[in-house]
Amino acid sequence: MPIRPVLQQIIAKCLLELGVAVVPEQVGLERPLRPEHGDWSTNAALVHAGRAGLAPRELAGRLAELLSVARVPHLESLEVAGPGFVNIHLQTNWLHDVLRDVVAQGEVSYAASDAGGGERVQIEFVSANPTGPLHVGNGWWGAYGDSLARVMQRCGYTVLREYYVNDTGGQITLLGESLLARRRGEEPPEGGYQGDYLAGLADEYAGPDEAAAAGRWASERILSGIVETLASISISFDEWYSQASVEESGAVEETVGILRAKGLVEEREGALWFRSSELGDSRDRVLVRSGGEPTYLGGDLAYHRDKFLVRGFDRVVDIFGADHHGQVASLKAGVEALGIEPERLEVLLGQMVSLVEGGKTGRMSKRAGNFVPLDDLVADIGPDAVRLLALNASLDQATNLDLDLVREQSMENPVYYVQYAHARIASMERVRREREIARIEITGCDLGVLKDARELDLLRRLEEFPDIVAEACAERAPHKVTAWVRRLAGAFHGFYHDCPVLALSGAGDPTSLALMQARLWLVEGARIGFAIALSLIGISAPEKM
RNA sequence: GCCCUCGUAGCUCAAUUGGAUAGAGCAGAUGACUUCUAAUCAUCAGGCUGCAGGUUCGAGUCCUGCCGAGGGCGCCA
Numbered sequence A: 001m002p003i004r005p006v007l008q009q010i011i012a013k014c015l016l017e018l019g020v021a022v023v024p025e026q027v028g029l030e031r032p033l034r035p036e037h038g039d040w041s042t043n044a045a046l047v048h049a050g051r052a053g054l055a056p057r058e059l060a061g062r063l064a065e066l067l068s069v070a071r072v073p074h075l076e077s078l079e080v081a082g083p084g085f086v087n088i089h090l091q092t093n094w095l096h097d098v099l100r101d102v103v104a105q106g107e108v109s110y111a112a113s114d115a116g117g118g119e120r121v122q123i124e125f126v127s128a129n130p131t132g133p134l135h136v137g138n139g140w141w142g143a144y145g146d147s148l149a150r151v152m153q154r155c156g157y158t159v160l161r162e163y164y165v166n167d168t169g170g171q172i173t174l175l176g177e178s179l180l181a182r183r184r185g186e187e188p189p190e191g192g193y194q195g196d197y198l199a200g201l202a203d204e205y206a207g208p209d210e211a212a213a214a215g216r217w218a219s220e221r222i223l224s225g226i227v228e229t230l231a232s233i234s235i236s237f238d239e240w241y242s243q244a245s246v247e248e249s250g251a252v253e254e255t256v257g258i259l260r261a262k263g264l265v266e267e268r269e270g271a272l273w274f275r276s277s278e279l280g281d282s283r284d285r286v287l288v289r290s291g292g293e294p295t296y297l298g299g300d301l302a303y304h305r306d307k308f309l310v311r312g313f314d315r316v317v318d319i320f321g322a323d324h325h326g327q328v329a330s331l332k333a334g335v336e337a338l339g340i341e342p343e344r345l346e347v348l349l350g351q352m353v354s355l356v357e358g359g360k361t362g363r364m365s366k367r368a369g370n371f372v373p374l375d376d377l378v379a380d381i382g383p384d385a386v387r388l389l390a391l392n393a394s395l396d397q398a399t400n401l402d403l404d405l406v407r408e409q410s411m412e413n414p415v416y417y418v419q420y421a422h423a424r425i426a427s428m429e430r431v432r433r434e435r436e437i438a439r440i441e442i443t444g445c446d447l448g449v450l451k452d453a454r455e456l457d458l459l460r461r462l463e464e465f466p467d468i469v470a471e472a473c474a475e476r477a478p479h480k481v482t483a484w485v486r487r488l489a490g491a492f493h494g495f496y497h498d499c500p501v502l503a504l505s506g507a508g509d510p511t512s513l514a515l516m517q518a519r520l521w522l523v524e525g526a527r528i529g530f531a532i533a534l535s536l537i538g539i540s541a542p543e544k545m
Numbered sequence B: 001g002c003c004c005u006c007g008u009a010g011c012u013c014a015a016u017u018g019g020a021u022a023g024a025g026c027a028g029a030u031g032a033c034u035u036c037u038a039a040u041c042a043u044c045a046g047g048c049u050g051c052a053g054g055u056u057c058g059a060g061u062c063c064u065g066c067c068g069a070g071g072g073c074g075c076c077a
Helices: A003-017 A044-052 A056-068 A093-109 A136-154 A170-183 A197-204 A211-232 A243-248 A251-261 A296-310 A322-337 A374-381 A383-390 A403-408 A414-434 A453-474 A479-498 A510-537
Strands: A040-042 A075-081 A085-090 A120-124 A158-165 A239-242 A265-268 A271-274 A285-288 A315-321 A345-350 A353-357 A360-362 A399-402
Touching: A003 A040, A003 A044, A003 A056, A044 A056, A044 A085, A056 A075, A056 A085, A093 A453, A093 A510, A120 A136, A136 A158, A136 A315, A136 A345, A136 A353, A136 A374, A136 A383, A136 A453, A136 A479, A136 A510, A170 A197, A170 A211, A197 A211, A211 A374, A239 A243, A243 A251, A243 A296, A251 A265, A251 A285, A251 A296, A251 A322, A271 A296, A271 A322, A285 A296, A296 A315, A296 A322, A315 A322, A322 A345, A353 A403, A374 A383, A374 A403, A383 A414, A399 A403, A414 A479, A414 A510, A453 A479, A453 A510, A479 A510
Parallel strands: A120 A158, A120 A315, A158 A239, A315 A345, A353 A399
Antiparallel strands: A040 A085, A075 A085, A265 A271, A271 A285, A353 A360
16 A cells, blocks of 8 residues: 555645645645655645645644644654645655565556546557658657557556558659659659658559559558568557548548538638637638648548547547647647547647757758668667667657767667666576575565665665656656656666675575565565566566676 | 747756755766676766746746747648
């Protein structure tokens, strides 16, 4: 049983006695950064001083008095500090309970929750046009989306990962024209695709000399390459949804019909317009061109109608690059117009990833062919390093990736720091078996002997993990798991260095044996933490390095 | 011009969504392997959180205005 909700409940009850009504979940309770501020600290007195009609420090004093007789588990001491914090110091055995909890729940259940309550969520990400190989930016947001899916699954959501395949429209025709030009040994048309990847495809293409067919053929080939690239960094999709299929199904007409019935569509200069400016968009948008072809927005609205109203997702998360932020307002307006509560659609924007090479920063363009393929980066530094790098920063952070530096530092990459910790644990386990050292049941193990600062630090990291995962989920911020696992690795390496387990001196005497057993379980607890976190961020957990 | 996002150590990024003295890694300096993996550990150095106001017990975080960077403003996607 985690201690946080227990403390929150007790504090809420004490506040009630002081004339302040709060729900336990809203009691401010945090783990202070500085150890002298205690194991836990509440700012409740600061927040509620006004309502209680008392000065913050006075309210804090009364709160502390009540808490001292409120049967706080493992309570060591209380103090009022600073402007009115109540700091709670616990006896170290509260952390030993944590270890029992970690081991009891194990890899399957520790740091899992049912916060999502089975809500059906669709996460759409990558969705890069199949007109060329994925570039590094696609990999960045791809890793983010994939890890978000894993985190949300662990928090009780039913998640479906989807890639929207833009397999129709002018760009596919343009791709076909570029391919045919290549085959004839000519320059691609104005604004066409220049990348080298087209050369190989042009040699292979044996179909008719018709742009649409050639484009469709090429985009299928390119898409299967994209599937492989994604698989190389452990990203897979449950669904590849074709834009062409949306348009061919008549869904666009149906969607337009709904909007028309609401009086939000009108004809202007031969095209059909969506009066989105009435719903917060900066201007109106065309849904169907004068030539009868739907615009991207027309297809996209039909697609989102399909997500919510046909397939019935409770919630949809779209992860776009920041260069698509211009379409967010129209999409939101459209979704609202279709009668879907706008909060059910979350659009996350990934800031741009710019690459620096040879001291020069460059913008990637698929058409100009000067982008850096994700495949190249994976080949250079390996899939685990790519994922960790991508999941190191928040989506909001525009990243500057210096390729020279990344290659140079690939052996210094933090991924090895984390994986090495896991490998060390695996190695200890091998030695333990070799020496035929049995691990006794944890129920019969005296964990009270874990008193070293290193041991307690490791326990603290494990204790906070469930909250980290819950936060990463609620804030759609899987990079928090990365930050945590790096901290766990730091705590583990420190422990490993200072606290021998199988190499304890004085082997044989009862004190050492008891300590070894307790440390074996601590190591097992750490292993569980690494295994869960590494799988959430999609990085392998090596047994040997 | 209008709109969106961002600005934190030399570099790449964090920071418990408003908490107490802003933290890691890399790069730099110095030290530690006869033990379970040194891909590790320890110590030092590094900051007016772009600038100026405001809100309050308290601001890197919220509000306003500048400055700077990126992105968007198509019957492209």
